[in-house]
Amino acid sequence: MISSEQVGKRIARLRKEKHMSQEQLAEQLNVSAQAVSKWETGKSLPETSSLPLLSSLLGHSIDSILLPQKLVVLSAVYTDGQAAYDVTHFVNQLIVGNRLNLVVNKLTFPESIKSDRLKLLLLKYETPSGVYATYVFNDDLLTIDLHSTGYASSPSELDIVFAAYGNEQANRNVLNKIKHYEFFQWKQLTASHKLFPSLIDNNGNDYLLLLYLNEEGIHAVSCAEGEQIHYTPDRTRLFRTESPxxxxxxxxxxxxxxxxxxxxxxxxxxxxxxxxxxxxTTYEQIMGVSGACWRIAFTAMWDYSSTDALVAYNYSDPAFNAYGxxxxxxxxxxxxxxxxxxxxxxxxxxxxxxxxxxxxxxxxxxxxxxxxxxxxxxxxxxxxxxxxxxxxxxxxxxxxxxxxxxxxxxxxxxxxxxxxxxxxxxNIPSALDNLYASFRIRVDSMNTAGNGDYSLGYRAFEVWQDGLLDDAWYKNASDKDFARRLGVNHFCMMGLTDARRSAAAYLQESLPLLGNRPGYTALSELAELYAQIAALLAGYYNCMTDPASVKSDISRQLWTREQREQQAKLLQTVAALELRGEALAQAVLQH
Known part of the structure; x- marks a missing residue:
């Protein structure tokens, strides 16, 4: 049988847990404040039409409101001291015969917290003997019945009941240290190894977690190493300051x-x-000192990854060495x-x-x-x-x-x-030392056969030309495969054109480094040679149609046999010029 008096007390209790006045609850329910007052004093019951919204606002099922058990969870929060989820409604459904048994872990609740902090469930519950609070950490069992008495509320200053320093994998209880520091009435606590030494086997992040009671119930607050937890001026709450x-x-x-x-x-x-x-620095300098400006790689599989600067040769270490x-x-x-x-x-x-x-x-x-x-x-x-x-x-x-x-x-x-x-x-090398290092990379990378499926240098030019002239493949390829190869070809031409443009710019910028040394003539000729290569490549590339701008079913019209032959001849010409460039680079190195 429904008791209007018990229902009224339950509504009043749950409303206060949500920190709502009678007027605020009435406004959200679209009823008068007087109606709410009558419910809470047991003079009337809520209308049936109001119950679903009332249940939602209070976070409890309709049955829990109208047929209140002697054991009720007033609030349940799953938290790591930073992120928090209200799971009150979920936990109340697990009460059977005025008894709650619950193992807390990451699979228990609909919401999960992805962090390496300690995670726990904070509970505030009511029995016929009073209102209490408790907590339980992940992987622990929580059991509450009508005889359970947890922490009572603290009506004056807050009371810290648990403190830990570390993380979910490794932590230590530091409550005794907190109680010691409370003697000094500090306005804040800093999470540091000075105040809270870290465990020697903890290789992860460290966090300070504090659980405390006040008149509202039990709370958790956590901060990372280097951050602070502050007391409010009346010392009834704790809060974490946002760290830089x-x-x-x-x-x-x-x-x-x-x-x-x-x-x-x-x-x-x-x-x-x-x-x-x-x-x-500039992009061209990075390409130059790393040696990536001399780069050419290609795979017979025709893959976009051919343009990745590091897929077939280590240009990275020279770049970092050049900048110290x-x-x-x-x-x-x-x-x-x-x-x-x-x-x-x-x-x-x-x-x-x-x-x-x-x-x-x-x-x-x-x-x-x-x-x-x-x-x-x-x-x-x-x-x-x-x-x-x-x-x-x-x-x-x-x-x-x-x-x-x-x-x-x-x-x-x-x-x-x-x-x-x-x-x-x-320890930044001189620009001249970087230039010499770049030339050595050029000679080595252009004469390296390859790495795995990727051909490098002069061999890459040959593989690319062979692929362009493989008429049987283009005749038998599906439209999809044809379109993909067209895209790879365009992408690789873009990469080669960009690299040689960068080489020309880097060489021109490097001319003053040699002054009147014998190698200046060779360097000057090399700069002119790469300006010529860059112009040849750019002239061809700028006339190519970007495959991304057209439909794949017309790829064959965009890339004819004559065009592929023309490009193969261009690559052959460039490769020949590259051989002349190698001789000039060797001449610079000899001086």
Missing amino acids: HEHCIVEGVGRLGFGRGMDCSWAGALLLSLTARGVD LTAIWANNLNPEERRLEKHNILESIRNHQLPIAINLRVAPEWGVITGYLDAGGTLLCRSYFDDETFEKLRNDPEFLEYMKVSKGYLNVDNWPYMLVRIGNQE
Whole structure:
């Protein structure tokens, strides 16, 4: 039988748990405040039509309101001290015969918390003997019945009942230290190894977790190492101050994209990273000192990856050596290694040492990580595929609002399978030493047979020409395969044209380095030679139709046998000029 008095008491209790006045509840239910008052004093029951919304607002089922059990969970919050989910309604459904048995873990609740912090369930419940609070950590059993007496509310200053320092994998109880520090009436506590020594076997992040009681119930608050937890002036609540580590965005990092004069995505990403930290350099210099400006790679499988600067030869180490930098690689990490590496990435960003990585968005090209939000929960970046997104969403109000938060950067979508963090700059070689190193790379890379399925240097020219002249393949290929090969060809021509343009610019810029030395004549001739190669390639490439702008079913019309033969002759001519360039490069090295 429904007791209007018990129903009224239950509504009043649950309303107060939600910190609502009678007037506020009445407004949301579209009833009068007097009606709510009558419910709570037991003079009347809510109308049937009001019950579904009342149930939703109070977070309890209709049965729990109309047929209240002697044991009721007033509030249940699953939390790690930062993120929190209200699971009151869910937990109440597990009460059977005025008894609650619950094992807490990541599979228990509809919502999960993805962090390495300690996770727990905070509970406030009512029995005939009073209102109590308790807590239970992940993987522990919670049992409550009518005889359970947990923590009573604290009507004056807050009472810290548990404290831990560490993380979900390794932590220690530091409640005694907290009680000691309370003697000094500090206004805040700093999560540091000085106040809370870390466990020697803890290789992860450290967090300070505090559980405390006040007159409202039990609460949890957590902060990361270096952050602070503050007391309110009346010392009845604790709150975490937002750390400068919560969000960190390096503003003003330029855009990436093909057709912007930096068609080698690795060199483009590295340029943005270096300029963000104040290194005075250019894309052409990076291509030059790394040796990537001499690069040509090709695979008989005809794959877009042929243009990846590092797929077949190590141009990366020479680049970092040329700028006096150390590179820390993090490739093909497992989930645990990723979690630890994330900490290093955030630290690098805070130092304006932006990591570069491949496959951040859309497809496997290089980009640069420019910042983070939500304490690293969201990474931001520049990639070679941003323009399409910006164009597609340029009139989307929600997107434009988010751009204000992210400072114009897009989110990282994928964990990269190759990532480079760049250390401090020291022992920078001279520009002349870098020029000589670049020439040695040129001679070596052009005469290296290849790496795996990829041919390099002069051999790459031959493989590419053979593929262009394989008439049987083009005759028998499906439209889909034909269109794909056309796309790869266009992409590879773009990469080769960009590389040789960069070589010509780098050589021209390097002329003053030799002064009147005997090698100056050879260097000057080499600069003119690569200007000629760059002009030949650009003249052909600029007349090519971009396959992305047309339908694949007309690919055969765009790429005729005559055109392929013409391109093969061009590559043969360029390869011959490259041989002349090698002799000149050797001449410079000899002087």
